[in-house]
Amino acid sequence: MPDTSMADSAGRSVTPRQLAALLPDLSKSRPAYRHLAQAIRSLILEGRLALHVRLPAERELAGVLTLSRPTITAAYDLLRGSGYARSRRGSGTWTMLPDGLRPAGARQPLSPEDENIDLAAAALGLPETMLTEALAQCGPLLTQHVHTPGYHPFGLLGLRSAIADRYTQRGVPTLPDQILVTSGAQQGLVLTLSLLASRGDRVLVENPTYPNALDAIRRARLRTTPVPVAESGWDEEILQATLRQTLPRLAYLIPDFQNPVGCLMPDEQRGEVLRATSRTGTWLIIDETLADIALDVPAPPPFVAHAGPGKAEHVITVGSMSKSHWGGLRIGWLRATPRLITKLAQLRVSMDMAGSVMDQLLATSLIVRTDEILLPRLAQIRLQRAALLTAMARHLPRWRAQVPPGGLSLWVDLGEPIASSLADRVLAKGVRIEGGARFGADPGTHDNRLRIPYTLPPETLEEAVRRLASVLADGPLCSTVASPHWVA
Secondary structure, rough: OOOOHHHHOOOOOOHHHHHHOOOOOOOOOOOOHHHHHHHHHHHHHHOHHHHHEEOOOHHHHHHHHHHOOOHHHHHHHHHHHOOOEEOOOOOOOEOOOOOOOOOOOOOOOOOOOOEEOOOOOOOOOOHHHHHHHHHHHHHHHHHHHOOOOOOOOOOHHHHHHHHHHHHOOOOOOOHHHHHEEOOOOHHHHHHHHHHHHHOOOHHHHHHOOHHHHHHHHHHOOOOOEEEEEOOOEEOOHHHHHHHHHOOOEEEOOOOOOOOOOOOOOHHHHHHHHHHHHHOOEEEEEEEEOOOEOOOOOOOOOOHHHHOOOOOOOEEEEEEEOHHHHHHHOOOOOEEEOOOHHHHHHHHHHHHOOOOOHHHHHHHHHHOOOHHHHHHHHHHHHHHHHHHHHHHHHHHOOOEEEEOEOOOOOEEOOOOOHHHHHHHHHHHHOOOOOOOHHHOOOOOOOOOOOOEEOOOOOHHHHHHHHHHHHHHHHHHHOOOOOOOEOOOO
């Protein structure tokens, strides 16, 4: 895997004005140098200030913050002494993490016992009646296919047409030739990375972001270039500056109810991102797997709807039925130009030849009923979200979470970096949950956060929160990053 040390990030820097915008008011904090060091440390741990980025020169930052240069020097000394910064003569001061803050290997999931609660998978089950009806519809259709070889590298035409029709209904005219059916969204992402990037290329990613996407990027031997995302959204200035400074080969974004943060990218910013990536020659991978889970706002139109005619050829949209319908189908897709779809299909043959005809027939019968399926499903998700918030207010009142306008989980602020230790300890009580560090583009960040899905029944969520609270009552937790778990 390519080295991601300070030298690898040459050219990446944060300006005094950008850093000042991220910092709290320090005018009444004494001693100022200690509070400044603590604030920068928190920004690093929360992923809002990326690793291996050059900090502003001491004199320049002092001018912007209206502090003395010795104050800035003392703060940088504290950061270096605690392992959160490193200086090199002629190169400046760079952000980093202490050696101990590193994630380790993966663990097995919980056994499927009745008393165990899985909060690592932000996904829903499928009502039995819907599955029964879909099976009855696709059964006769399956018999029409058994006399064929059964290989459809592009996907069944009926399913591709149904997916294309849904894009058209959402405001973006789409042809079946622009759709490639994949084995889930993850395969679509892996195919795109394999086709469009080479070892060592840079990929701009959000921090935090979907961990399985990060794993795919790293496995492809690509270098991540993180930009922060918070409940308030994406910092446009930092995003644009990162694109200009690093000229990434690809950018992977989740603009619709971002996983795990839950924020929704504004329409105007979507247009800016499209234009900026076009200028830098960056392929833009847009993950829309959560776009249908709109709880408090209208469902957003496809990202490419904000591009002018002929201005979205560098955009590949990733979609899936796993969040809106059922992950057990393993049906995802890519939307791109017909030429690119053909190349992706040719690559797909080398991986698994084609997808299951049975699954695709089931998916076709379900996707044409998406609006009918979503109406009661979204109502149930709202009730479960409210139940989770109520349980947290009752058992864990010090925890904070901003209610997202959509998506399937809360991004909870614990107030201290104990998430990994908490996840380890609560596993013994039959609860599997993912600490925020698993979602960090930089190892060791976001350990003050938990992603808590509200995809389980209200009574199960109540019990899960009660068990989390009981772990905190058992005694103090250490602030270290433990082994990441499997997550969806």
